[in-house]
Amino acid sequence: MNELTRRHFVGATAGFAGAVTIGSLGAPPASAAARETAWTGHRSANGWEVLPEARNFPIEGSDQSLHLAEGDAATILLYVARRFHYEIDQLxxxxxxxxxxxxxxxxxxxxxxxxxxxxxxxPQAYPLGVKGGFYPPEMIVIRDILAELDGVLAWGGDFTTPKESHFEIAYKPGHPKVKGAARKIEGWNTGPGNEGAGSTDAFDPERQSRATSFALRSAATRAS
Structure with missing residues (x-):
């Protein structure tokens, strides 16, 4: 957890998390393993091509790395991992x-x-079928990331069968919102360093307000 988050962690209220209830802790359903099947498609559920192998990318600021699809997907998901590392806990x-x-x-x-x-x-800490694994201040960070990426990123904690460890690209390859999010992140990465991962204050009241509104709109869309 970086110094920015540490300053806010104790004083952060649960009001934001309460606006988008994440449920309570519990054991994963006994049927989770029984549902296991083999995926046979040439594309994954979000429309991207299944890859026989993927490039390994370092996660900036940590000593960890990720195998990801090259291009926009890697740019976005590495950004998510960096913000988790900087603002929630060290990877x-x-x-x-x-x-x-x-x-x-x-x-x-x-x-x-x-x-x-x-x-x-x-995934061991936040397994399939369990909700409520993150503390309210950590949820503020997650909701801020989701709002910042404007729907390009989907979080497994919002799924019918939750998996709070899961983050995915929500749109098909070539979607303009995916390209736009990647360009924005690349601009932060090559800029003066006062925007993006490592410099974002998810606890800023204006950011919290935008993130709350985005979460409520997204929840209404999923329910419709």
Whole structure:
């Protein structure tokens, strides 16, 4: 956890998290393993091509790395991993995983690992079927990331069968919102360093207000 988050952690209120209830802790459903099937498609659930292998990218600011689809997907998902590392907790060995080749999945969204367009961060701590694993200040950071990327990123904690360790590209390849989000992040990466991962204050009241509004709109869309 970086100094920015540490300053806010104790004083942060649960009001924001309460606006988008994340449920309570519990054991994963006994049927989770029984649902395991083999993904047979040439594309993952989000429309990206299944890859036989993927390039390994370092996660800036940490000593960890991720195998991901090259291009916009890698730019976006590496940004998510960096913000988790800087603002929620330090990434350690075994904490983060991207592309894989095993086609065994339990939920459709897990097929997105096959295309290198999804990551899981601490899946043992935040397993399939469990909600409420993050503290309210940590949820503020997650909601800020989702709002900042304007729907390009989907979080498994919002799924019908939750998996809070899961983050994925929500749109098909070539979608203008994906390209726009990647360009924005690349601009931060090459800029003076006063924007993006490592400099964002998710606890700024204006950012919290925007993130709350975005979360409520997204929840209403999913419910419709």
């Amino acid at each position: 350690r060995e075994g904490d983060v995983r991207g592309h894989r080749t095993s086609r065994r999945i339990r939920e459709r969204h897990e097929s997105n690992y096959l295309s290198g367009t999804a990551v899981e961060i601490r």
